[in-house]
Amino acid sequence: xxxxxxxxxxxxxxxxxxxxxxxxxxxxxxxxxxxxxxxxxxxxxxxxxxxxxxxxxxxxxxxxxxxxxxxxxxxxxxxxxxxxxxxxxxxxxxxxxxxxxxxxxxxxxxxxxxxxxxxxxxxxxxxxxxxx
Amino acid sequence: xxxxxxxxxxxxxxxxxxxxxxxxxxxxxxxxxxxxxxxxxxxxxxxxxxxxxxxxxxxxxxxxxxxxxxxxxxxxxxxxxxxxxxxxxxxxxxxxxxxxxxxxxxxxxxxxxxxxxxxxxxxxxxxxxxxxxxxxxxxxxxxxxxxxxxxxxxxxxxxxxxxxxxxxxxxxxxxxxxxxxxxxxxxxxxxxxxxxxxxxxxxxxxxxxxxxxxxxxxxxxxxxxxxxxxxxxxxxxxxxxxxxxxxxxxxxxxxxxxxxxxxxxxxxxxxxxxxxxxxxxxxxxxxxxxxxxxxxxxxxxxxxxxxxxxxxxxxxxxxxxxxxxxxxxxxxxxxxxxxxxxxxxxxxxxxxxxxxxxxxxxxxxxxxxxxxxxxxxxxxxxxxxxxxxxxxxxxxxxxxxxxxxxxxxxxxxxxxxxxxxxxxxxxxxxxxxxxxxxxxxxxxxxxxxxxxxxxxxxxxxxxxxxxxxxxxxxxxxxxxxxxxxxxxxxxxxxxxxxxxxxxxxx
Numbered sequence: 103x104x105x106x107x108x109x110x111x112x113x114x115x116x117x118x119x120x121x122x123x124x125x126x127x128x129x130x131x132x133x134x135x136x137x138x139x140x141x142x143x144x145x146x147x148x149x150x151x152x153x154x155x156x157x158x159x160x161x162x163x164x165x166x167x168x169x170x171x172x173x174x175x176x177x178x179x180x181x182x183x184x185x186x187x188x189x190x191x192x193x194x195x196x197x198x199x200x201x202x203x204x205x206x207x208x209x210x211x212x213x214x215x216x217x218x219x220x221x222x223x224x225x226x227x228x229x230x231x232x233x234x
Numbered sequence: 235x236x237x238x239x240x241x242x243x244x245x246x247x248x249x250x251x252x253x254x255x256x257x258x259x260x261x262x263x264x265x266x267x268x269x270x271x272x273x274x275x276x277x278x279x280x281x282x283x284x285x286x287x288x289x290x291x292x293x294x295x296x297x298x299x300x301x302x303x304x305x306x307x308x309x310x311x312x313x314x315x316x317x318x319x320x321x322x323x324x325x326x327x328x329x330x331x332x333x334x335x336x337x338x339x340x341x342x343x344x345x346x347x348x349x350x351x352x353x354x355x356x357x358x359x360x361x362x363x364x365x366x367x368x369x370x371x372x373x374x375x376x377x378x379x380x381x382x383x384x385x386x387x388x389x390x391x392x393x394x395x396x397x398x399x400x401x402x403x404x405x406x407x408x409x410x411x412x413x414x415x416x417x418x419x420x421x422x423x424x425x426x427x428x429x430x431x432x433x434x435x436x437x438x439x440x441x442x443x444x445x446x447x448x449x450x451x452x453x454x455x456x457x458x459x460x461x462x463x464x465x466x467x468x469x470x471x472x473x474x475x476x477x478x479x480x481x482x483x484x485x486x487x488x489x490x491x492x493x494x495x496x497x498x499x500x501x502x503x504x505x506x507x508x509x510x511x512x513x514x515x516x517x518x519x520x521x522x523x524x525x526x527x528x529x530x531x532x533x534x535x536x537x538x539x540x541x542x543x544x545x546x547x548x549x550x551x552x553x554x555x556x557x558x559x560x561x562x563x564x565x566x567x568x569x570x571x572x573x574x575x576x577x578x579x580x581x582x583x584x585x586x587x588x589x590x591x592x593x594x595x596x597x598x599x600x601x602x603x604x605x606x607x608x609x610x611x612x613x614x615x616x617x618x619x620x621x622x623x624x625x626x627x628x629x630x631x632x633x634x635x636x637x638x639x640x641x642x643x644x645x646x647x648x649x650x651x652x653x654x655x656x657x658x659x660x661x662x663x664x665x666x667x668x669x670x671x672x673x674x675x676x677x678x679x680x681x682x683x684x685x686x687x688x689x690x691x692x693x694x695x696x697x698x699x700x701x702x703x704x705x706x707x708x709x710x711x712x713x714x715x716x717x718x719x720x721x722x723x724x725x726x727x728x729x730x731x732x733x734x735x736x737x738x739x740x
Contacts, residue, residue: 161462161463162459162460162462162463162663165458165459165462165631165635166459166656166659166660169455169635169639169652169656169659170656172639172652173639173649173652173653173656176639176643176649176652177649181640185636188632188636189632189633189636192631192632192635193628193629193632207629211633211636215636215640219640219644
């Protein structure tokens with residue numbers, strides 16, 4: 103916990119002239135509060151140990167990787183393909199559902215999302231080469 | 235007398251607005267969605283409303299979109315109890331205490347009466363809450379017209395402090411969240427001089443961090459990542475639910491719990507920083523204290539279901555009061571509705587009731603209707619909702635994340651915002667992991683600009699003297715409360731420490 107508080111310290115030192123009045127005050131508050139937190143937890147283990155028992159970090163990590171993939175490729179591959187791949191990977195890899203289920207749900211969801219966002223709400227999503 | 239007449243007139247015109255086919259449909263949609271997210275664990279009303287914020291551009295009319303979002307908020311209070319009772323997992327945060335006695339009742343084969351009394355209590359309390367809203371809000375707004383920048387500053391500070399105290403596990407962590415939220419709120423152009431702050435050279439950050447992006451990252455993605463760690467299994471106690479209508483004995487036992495819960499919920503709901511979650515905890519504690527058989531609590535006492543479930547509903551209605559009269563949201567879900575109003579170009583505050591009477595009365599009237607809809611949705615149709623618990627989280631999670639991505643993208647049509655959301659997602663995940671509450675942070679983020687503007691305006695008025703916050707009567711009273719509050723907290727901490735030392739030495 104204490105380590106967590108200290109990571110914010112660097113954020114607290116920015117000061118801009120003029121309009122920096124409140125942010126500077128807040129930064130000061132943050133430094134003080136973090137110090138109190140560190141002080142309070144002094145001598146105690148900084149993290150609830152083990153922080154990630156038994157590889158529990160794996161699934162959130164995978165989720166994050168897929169999300170990054172989505173942000174990275176949506177402009178290149180287009181909304182439809184990226185969404186489909188996203189769903190396939192998520193349900194196939196993280197949740198390990200049956201392949202047939204994954205395929206059907208991915209297809210259905212992609213179609214439903216396309217209808218909802220592109221057709222009804224007319225949001226200009228990037229369509230990539232699947233444009234029509 | 236004249237004012238009372240005005241209120242009835244307003245209410246009648248409000249019903250005229252709420253009863254149009256379009257608004258009725260969206261009220262029903264909100265109630266349905268609210269029930270669904272209430273029932274599904276791991277998805278709360280705040281996250282859902284943030285998901286729908288981009289869509290509110292499309293709905294167009296502010297009244298219609300707020301009617302729907304309000305429906306989601308109080309609808310979730312109905313739905314949450316179902317999961318608590320049948321699965322022993324709170325469907326959403328305000329139903330945590332319902333697990334204790336509700337689940338025990340279900341184990342004893344009394345799932346039906348538990349669900350029934352929760353729905354009926356919710357309906358009674360919800361309606362009482364809206365009645366309170368109808369009659370308390372207009373005079374309060376009139377009073378708030380006297381508020382200047384110093385008063386707003388004092389009020390916001392008080393609200394933020396209360397939120398940090400009531401919100402989470404530790405006061406210190408709550409305060410840190412608030413300061414962080416305020417700092418995040420100061421990213422972008424400075425509201426008074428137009429100077430650029432904290433953009434780190436990113437042009438797209440000049441407009442500030444977008445509320446939708448932050449909310450979806452913290453509540454949507456952050457929550458999903460956190461839930462991915464543990465496998466959420468929803469196992470139902472019983473498939474068959476019978477005797478939904480409580481017996482005369484159940485009714486006699488719980489009717490005063492419902493009334494007490496309604497009042498507790500209403501007063502906790504009005505408080506800045508208060509809300510449904512705390513009210514249900516308070517109500518449970520009160521019921522246990524009042525009861526002649528406190529030993530039954532934890533073993534399936536019906537009052538332990540009726541009280542908290544009533545309290546969270548009337549708190550949900552009451553928390554609209556500070557939003558609609560002062561323009562100050564009291565909790566995370568209401569902060570979302572605050573953002574939705576701003577997106578639609580309606581400024582929440584003391585002028586709302588007079589200048590946009592249609593918005594105020596339309597939404598209030600829709601809440602009467604919405605509560606009636608929810609009673610019907612939750613009593614005879616509860617069996618249908620229970621089936622929803624069978625949809626595995628494995629399928630829901632990726633779809634929710636997709637919704638977040640597309641929603642964030644659609645606000646400004648940039649992929650940049652998806653990245654920012656991802657970063658906030660990781661941040662939200664780590665916060666949950668480290669036992670920080672993201673709720674106060676989002677509240678501080680929304681209130682940040684109000685706080686900064688009122689602080690600097692007040693200091694301009696007083697030519698730099700901070701005494702202005704203490705000299706003006708209303709602001710002075712609020713500051714007095716604030717100081718009393720802080721002193722009380724320090725006293726409590728000191729007393730705790732002293733008794734702690736005594737115990738150690740003895």
